[in-house]
Amino acid sequence: MELKDRFNQLCLQFTKDQNLIEKFWKEIEKKYSEKGRHYHNLEHLENMFSELESVKDKISDFNIISFSVFYHDVIYDASSKSNEEKSAEYGKIRLEKLDIDKQSIDTISNQIIATKAHQKSDDQDTNYLLDADLSILGKDVETYLEYTKKIRKEYSIYPDFLYKPGRKKVLQHFLELENIFKTDYFREKYEVQARKNIEFEISLL
Secondary structure, X not given: OOHHHHHHHXXXXXXXXXXXXHHHHHHHHHHHOOXXXXXXXXXXXXXXXXXXXXOHHHOOOHHHHHHHHHHOOOOOOOOOOOHHHHHHHHHHHHHHHOOOOHHHHHHHHHXXXXXXXXXXXXXXXXXXXXXXXXXXXXXXXXXXXXXXXHHHHHOOOOOHHHHHHHHHHHHHHHHHOOOOOOOHHHHHHHHHHHHHHHHHHHHHO
């Protein structure tokens, strides 16, 4: 399903205001198509939905997780340390206009902020979101290396002597986790390959 159609159908469950839905979609499209985005773009959202579709029956609220996907990287600035908080706030303002209840909005905000540290959550839906967000790590080596190039482009403001130690730190953080993937499904699918990929990238830095 096209992202635009997916967003439209999602919002129609909460509002019949087609102009508002169109406005919010245009914002999302514009944000994720910004000039500096080589990886955190619309394709990243498509990939996440394609991963989540395969575990749809295990997710307790697919509407909530869908909003979290759409808004989790809506604000993305490689030099900022508060993208997730800003994205959560940005999403909250829009979702309030869609008349979504406060509890659901809080859950969405929490899910978006969870993509910052990628720690295992007590909420299993959040774990599925985190795993879909990191699924690229467990793809075949060719796809993974393509991803690393895109990330490097997003951080092109930093010279190698700053980028490489920072990237290495991020990668080592993943390796130090008991499990990179929080759910059985994604762990079985991607954990082994993800660790190999990460170790390989570290050897190149």
